[in-house]
Amino acid sequence: MRMGFPDPKRTRSATDKFTKERTYVRNLTLLDLEACVALEEAAFITSERCPRETFSYRLKVCPELCFGIFTIRRNKEYLLGHAIATKTLSPSVTESSMAVATPRHSPHNPAGPTIALHSFAIQPTHQGRYLGTTLLQEYIRRMIMGGCVQRIALIARDRLAGFYERFGFRCRGVSSVKFGGGEWMDLVLDF
Ligand SMILES: CC(C)(COP(=O)(O)OP(=O)(O)OC[C@H]1O[C@@H](n2cnc3c(N)ncnc32)[C@H](O)[C@@H]1OP(=O)(O)O)[C@@H](O)C(=O)NCCC(=O)NCCS
Secondary structure, eight states: OOOOOOOGGOOOOHHHIIIIIEEEEEOOOGGGHHHHHHEEEEEOOOOGGHHHHHHHHHHOOOOGGGGGEEEEEEEEEEEEEEEEEEEEESSOHHOHHHOOOTTBSSHHHHHHEEEEEEEEEEEEGGGTHHHHHHHHHHHHHHHHHSSSSOEEEEOOGGHHHHHHHHTTTTEEEEEEGGGGSSEEEEEEEEE
16 A cells, blocks of 8 residues: 555644644535535635536445544534545546436446545635545545545546645646646545
8 A cells, every 4th residue: 555644743734733623524414505605705706616416426435535633612513625526447537427416327337346425525715724625535444444445536636646645645746637727637546
């Protein structure tokens, strides 16, 4: 396994350093759809957002690959970040794995050895507080424990490659994906 986590001394969680708010990570379900759509709208520009029907599809067919980081305020749960994925046979993220599901095409392939992490975001109000680090560390840990997969792949803008490389992701060059105007980098974490 070539995975490496950032130096633990540098990855205190947001709860330690900033807010004292207790956060926790749990699986997402269809009941979280509206919160995920709202978070996506807040975190991404229009051309880079995942459409509602695609979130709905992913939360329905593979909730075991979808996680959120939450806090509780006045007895109500708030979604602070999400990691939403499907499985693919390809070793990297493809247009096909990102496509909208149709009766003739199901983008999630349960037999795929690659987790395609399509949407990873933290609420803008809570960015820079190590919640992204906490969620991604936990996501990787749970995916490794779950077994049956060989890697996590994602696409990211060049400026974000460094963030993912801290977790052991390797940059594999420019992705062929044209979503959102293209010019994405392929990043892969081999287990
Ligand atoms: C990218 C994102 C998920 C990071 O989550 P976060 O909680 O803000 O990040 P963290 O607080 O855990 O950051 C940890 C480290 O990564 C660095 N980092 C965070 N965002 C970065 C960025 N955009 N570029 C470079 N470094 C970044 C931080 O500076 C920090 O470094 P430090 O330990 O030296 O201080 C979050 O900023 C986000 O949701 N952005 C908008 C949506 C997006 O672009 N998602 C990624 C799609 S591929």
